[in-house]
Amino acid sequence: MQQQAMGPASTAPAMHDFGGTTYFYTAGSQHARHSPLPAALLPGGHLFHLPHTALMKPKANQPSFFMQDELRLDTLRRQYLLAAQIDPVQHPDIPSEVDNYHTLYPLEPVPRDPKHRSSTFGFITSCYKSISAKDAMAYCLTRIHGFHMVNSKCMLFTDMWKKIQHSNIVQLREVFTTKAFGEHSLVFVHDYHPGAETLMAHHFNNPQQNKDFFEGAAAGKGNKTKPGMVNGPRQHAGLLPESLIWCYVVQLSSALRTIHAAGLACRVMDPTKILITGKSRLRVNCVGIFDVLTFDVNQSNPMALIPQFQQEDLLSLGKVVLALACNSVAGIQREFLQKAMELVTLNYSSDLKNLILYLLTNQGRPKSVNDIMPMIGARFYTQLDAAHMRCDVIEAELAKEVENGRLFRLLCKLGIINDRPGLGLDSDWSETGDRYLLKLFRDYLFHQVTESGEPWIDMAHVVQCLNKVRLFVCLFVSLNNSLFMRSSNQPASRFSLKS
Amino acid sequence: MQQQAMGPASTAPAMHDFGGTTYFYTAGSQHARHSPLPAALLPGGHLFHLPHTALMKPKANQPSFFMQDELRLDTLRRQYLLAAQIDPVQHPDIPSEVDNYHTLYPLEPVPRDPKHRSSTFGFITSCYKSISAKDAMAYCLTRIHGFHMVNSKCMLFTDMWKKIQHSNIVQLREVFTTKAFGEHSLVFVHDYHPGAETLMAHHFNNPQQNKDFFEGAAAGKGNKTKPGMVNGPRQHAGLLPESLIWCYVVQLSSALRTIHAAGLACRVMDPTKILITGKSRLRVNCVGIFDVLTFDVNQSNPMALIPQFQQEDLLSLGKVVLALACNSVAGIQREFLQKAMELVTLNYSSDLKNLILYLLTNQGRPKSVNDIMPMIGARFYTQLDAAHMRCDVIEAELAKEVENGRLFRLLCKLGIINDRPGLGLDSDWSETGDRYLLKLFRDYLFHQVTESGEPWIDMAHVVQCLNKVRLFVCLFVSLNNSLFMRSSNQPASRFSLKS
Numbered sequence: 001m002q003q004q005a006m007g008p009a010s011t012a013p014a015m016h017d018f019g020g021t022t023y024f025y026t027a028g029s030q031h032a033r034h035s036p037l038p039a040a041l042l043p044g045g046h047l048f049h050l051p052h053t054a055l056m057k058p059k060a061n062q063p064s065f066f067m068q069d070e071l072r073l074d075t076l077r078r079q080y081l082l083a084a085q086i087d088p089v090q091h092p093d094i095p096s097e098v099d100n101y102h103t104l105y106p107l108e109p110v111p112r113d114p115k116h117r118s119s120t121f122g123f124i125t126s127c128y129k130s131i132s133a134k135d136a137m138a139y140c141l142t143r144i145h146g147f148h149m150v151n152s153k154c155m156l157f158t159d160m161w162k163k164i165q166h167s168n169i170v171q172l173r174e175v176f177t178t179k180a181f182g183e184h185s186l187v188f189v190h191d192y193h194p195g196a197e198t199l200m201a202h203h204f205n206n207p208q209q210n211k212d213f214f215e216g217a218a219a220g221k222g223n224k225t226k227p228g229m230v231n232g233p234r235q236h237a238g239l240l241p242e243s244l245i246w247c248y249v250v251q252l253s254s255a256l257r258t259i260h261a262a263g264l265a266c267r268v269m270d271p272t273k274i275l276i277t278g279k280s281r282l283r284v285n286c287v288g289i290f291d292v293l294t295f296d297v298n299q300s301n302p303m304a305l306i307p308q309f310q311q312e313d314l315l316s317l318g319k320v321v322l323a324l325a326c327n328s329v330a331g332i333q334r335e336f337l338q339k340a341m342e343l344v345t346l347n348y349s350s351d352l353k354n355l356i357l358y359l360l361t362n363q364g365r366p367k368s369v370n371d372i373m374p375m376i377g378a379r380f381y382t383q384l385d386a387a388h389m390r391c392d393v394i395e396a397e398l399a400k401e402v403e404n405g406r407l408f409r410l411l412c413k414l415g416i417i418n419d420r421p422g423l424g425l426d427s428d429w430s431e432t433g434d435r436y437l438l439k440l441f442r443d444y445l446f447h448q449v450t451e452s453g454e455p456w457i458d459m460a461h462v463v464q465c466l467n468k469v470r471l472f473v474c475l476f477v478s479l480n481n482s483l484f485m486r487s488s489n490q491p492a493s494r495f496s497l498k499s
Numbered sequence: 500m501q502q503q504a505m506g507p508a509s510t511a512p513a514m515h516d517f518g519g520t521t522y523f524y525t526a527g528s529q530h531a532r533h534s535p536l537p538a539a540l541l542p543g544g545h546l547f548h549l550p551h552t553a554l555m556k557p558k559a560n561q562p563s564f565f566m567q568d569e570l571r572l573d574t575l576r577r578q579y580l581l582a583a584q585i586d587p588v589q590h591p592d593i594p595s596e597v598d599n600y601h602t603l604y605p606l607e608p609v610p611r612d613p614k615h616r617s618s619t620f621g622f623i624t625s626c627y628k629s630i631s632a633k634d635a636m637a638y639c640l641t642r643i644h645g646f647h648m649v650n651s652k653c654m655l656f657t658d659m660w661k662k663i664q665h666s667n668i669v670q671l672r673e674v675f676t677t678k679a680f681g682e683h684s685l686v687f688v689h690d691y692h693p694g695a696e697t698l699m700a701h702h703f704n705n706p707q708q709n710k711d712f713f714e715g716a717a718a719g720k721g722n723k724t725k726p727g728m729v730n731g732p733r734q735h736a737g738l739l740p741e742s743l744i745w746c747y748v749v750q751l752s753s754a755l756r757t758i759h760a761a762g763l764a765c766r767v768m769d770p771t772k773i774l775i776t777g778k779s780r781l782r783v784n785c786v787g788i789f790d791v792l793t794f795d796v797n798q799s800n801p802m803a804l805i806p807q808f809q810q811e812d813l814l815s816l817g818k819v820v821l822a823l824a825c826n827s828v829a830g831i832q833r834e835f836l837q838k839a840m841e842l843v844t845l846n847y848s849s850d851l852k853n854l855i856l857y858l859l860t861n862q863g864r865p866k867s868v869n870d871i872m873p874m875i876g877a878r879f880y881t882q883l884d885a886a887h888m889r890c891d892v893i894e895a896e897l898a899k900e901v902e903n904g905r906l907f908r909l910l911c912k913l914g915i916i917n918d919r920p921g922l923g924l925d926s927d928w929s930e931t932g933d934r935y936l937l938k939l940f941r942d943y944l945f946h947q948v949t950e951s952g953e954p955w956i957d958m959a960h961v962v963q964c965l966n967k968v969r970l971f972v973c974l975f976v977s978l979n980n981s982l983f984m985r986s987s988n989q990p991a992s993r994f995s996l997k998s
Binding site: 071072075076078079166167168250253254257258281370373374377378380381383384385387388389390391392394395397398399400401402403404405407408409411412415416418419420429442445446447455457459462 | 570571574575577578665666667749752753756757780869872873875876877879880882883884886887888889890891893894896897898899900901902903904906907908910911914915917918919928941944945946954956958961
């Protein structure tokens with residue numbers, strides 16, 4: 001009756017490979033012929049899939065979430081980046097330790113020309129991945145070269161920034177001065193997001209991109225149907241899909257809203273300071289740096305300029321959105337502005353046009369990031385749906401893997417104990433008593449044979465037995481030794497782990 | 500120089516246990532004394548953490564996301580539920596197969612009294628988890644007892660429902676009629692979400708909950724400061740936090756918006772038909788059932804009543820929100836309505852009060868789910884931030900586990916090949932040639948000893964070596980056999996896997 005009820009399952013293969021993960025179906029697998037399942041049906045190892053993530057389809061109006069293989073490769077790539085180290089012999093210029101941080105790894109080429117200053121901050125900067133000796137986690141260090149005048153009053157700002165935890169902001173963790181690089185340097189410690197690219201590199205890597213369109217237009221030779229055919233992830237007429245632009249708008253406005261609500265200003269709303277990870281997740285990087293670099297000790301109220309900077313943030317957001325809509329940084333140049341707005345009007349919804357106009361033009365009164373919410377409107381729902389689905393997909397992947405770590409550790413423990421004849425006379429390691437049981441269990445686990453004595457390989461059997469080991473250990477403790485010595489005298493092939 | 504550069508790492512412990520997952524730090528671990536790392540520093544196994552999830556703190560105004568242990572336990576619990584089976588001998592009333600579905604598992608007690616009809620659908624219903632023979636995935640079957648008249652025209656509705664994929668709707672997959680239960684039955688197949696509870700069971704499990712408050716009020720004995728102190732997840736004065744209610748409002752309105760935009764009506768916006776998984780994720784269940792059960796063949800246009808049903812959906816949403824705000828289903832009874840609105844006014848924001856008023860009162864014109872977006876306002880940002888953070892946490896968990904499955908499979912393969920003296924004469928299994936190499940590798944992996952011959956246990960060594968196996972396999976193929984026979988003559992302890 002039981003076998004009958006499970007009939008359809010036994011027609012399913014015992015092992016499946018989904019996106020690189022091998023799946024084991026214990027119920028009704030071929031192993032049943034060796035040891036039938038007990039009457040009380042307990043779940044064995046990994047079992048059935050859930051359709052709500054397995055059958056999920058990407059939606060046309062949403063930025064697509066990762067497929068499972070892509071997620072796996074992306075995770076591995078980020079782990080690789082997280083672990084990357086340089087050979088210190090070949091990089092004598094990089095110190096072995098800076099304050100509490102070690103294992104520095106340059107994330108961008110170190111500028112050797114002292115005239116090569118960051119266009120944003122006006123100082124030479126360099127950027128390193130580094131490991132904190134305090135918590136063994138990876139952080140990103142931004143070094144401001146040759147900067148040593150820091151008034152402790154500016155820590156007012158850094159203390160405020162450190163408290164801002166938001167999914168679209170790279171969190172500031174620490175600021176310190178150091179001479180470890182051979183000169184006075186100021187170092188900002190932010191979270192490290194491996195594999196992150198700047199929005200500039202991701203979308204505007206070709207400075208000529210779509211520029212022809214604008215320059216052609218300026219020279220009266222514009223051709224509306226063919227605006228620049230340079231490579232890049234663009235849809236019709238070389239433009240980004242509107243859903244992606246809104247996805248960015250929601251994230252960037254979310255970051256600005258949190259920053260402004262905390263009484264701060266972002267000041268780095270720029271394609272070179274916005275990081276993108278995965279397909280469409282944005283994070284504003286380098287927050288808090290400007291507040292320290294431009295700190296004016298003569299200013300009685302350091303917060304006085306914040307409202308003005310907040311207005312500049314909104315203007316900068318408008319420029320970022322316009323550049324994305326034109327898919328060219330040329331679009332934000334003053335002389336091309338009218339042409340760029342025409343492009344937006346022709347290709348995108350009026351909501352997007354109104355949003356850009358609101359952010360770029362003088363409204364006669366202070367603008368607020370809250371005013372753009374009605375323009376986003378129902379697109380919030382789309383973003384939330386996409387985020388929830390991405391959660392579901394990753395959770396389903398995690399569910400597949402959650403027990404593998406435990407099973408792996410069990411096999412390691414078994415491997416360390418079994419078959420150590422070299423330690424034959426050491427009573428803690430010899431193959432007697434408990435260790436003999438474990439050797440028999442190893443044989444039972446891996447060395448199954450068919451009735452004719454041929455090796456029988458069934459991963460489902462291995463997983464199922466290891467999952468029963470917890471029960472086995474309970475038995476081991478509760479039953480008396482003599483009972484176990486009896487079982488252990490049975491031949492290996494008949495040693496049973498019935499729970 | 501290299502060792503010096505890695506100095507700080509070697510002070511870190513070689514193995515860490517975070518939330519049940521053991522972590523291996525290969526760089527600078529004690530293993531270095533046995534085989535120093537090669538000059539080109541490649542990442543070994545798992546390495547450093549990322550701070551942006553490890554240091555994340557739950558926010559006060561957001562429903563908290565899972566902590567890591569909680570996530571793991573929840574995943575295991577759901578896998579257990581997914582795999583649960585009944586003993587068919589003790590449940591002869593449950594058929595072994597229903598159409599393409601097998602291994603039925605009742606999700607609620609099967610009503611034996613024929614008068615016990617579902618208060619929602621007006622029929623006897625029962626609900627089973629089941630596995631599809633087509634794709635081996637788990638689904639939820641809802642059986643309508645004794646229903647066999649189905650006009651094929653109603654498939655118009657089910658076809659529309661099947662296309663609706665949304666993170667807050669339990670997707671309908673199939674509808675079929677069957678006699679497998681011994682009588683004509685109609686079966687609806689929806690996605691199965693293990694561990695889901697109804698909103699009714701989660702928040703309103705005690706029917707007396709907060710009811711005293713309303714009944715006392717009706718009898719003129721109301722005490723505003725002490726509304727019902729029955730157990731339940733409530734804040735001050737026994738009420739739910741407003742952020743949680745908004746979290747629900749956003750999700751339910753998101754579901755309604757999608758359904759209405761598809762030209763359908765939900766018709767099951769009821770606490771007994773809304774499922775909650777995890778801390779706060781809602782999904783509307785049983786969609787599409789009403790459309791089939793109440794299908795009227797005499798109606799020339801089956802879509803004619805949809806606008807009316809959509810208005811009823813919004814009224815039902817208002818009742819759900821009011822019940823949540825009062826934390827009692829008593830609040831939605833007509834005689835307590837005024838008292839309930841007073842409670843909302845006293846304890847919650849005017850936005851929530853206005854939302855409930857809008858949904859419950861006649862506006863003189865058709866209401867639309869889009870009208871409530873301005874009342875939700877910036878709370879969309881909060882929800883998105885929470886969803887993104889939850890994604891980050893789960894992704895960080897996945898990153899820890901992603902390689903464990905592969906390592907586990909490698910150890911299984913090794914275990915299956917090694918030490919099979921019983922097959923001594925079979926040249927495919929004996930311990931010669933390639934198999935001898937693998938035995939030596941096994942010894943190298945697990946049987947390390949210190950200089951004095953004591954066993955040396957270092958999980959980091961095991962993980963690092965297994966991660967090099969890919970390189971080893973490449974070598975194995977590219978180098979000639981004789982070279983390898985030479986290495987294999989070395990004693991096991993000196994066999995080296997330098998890549």
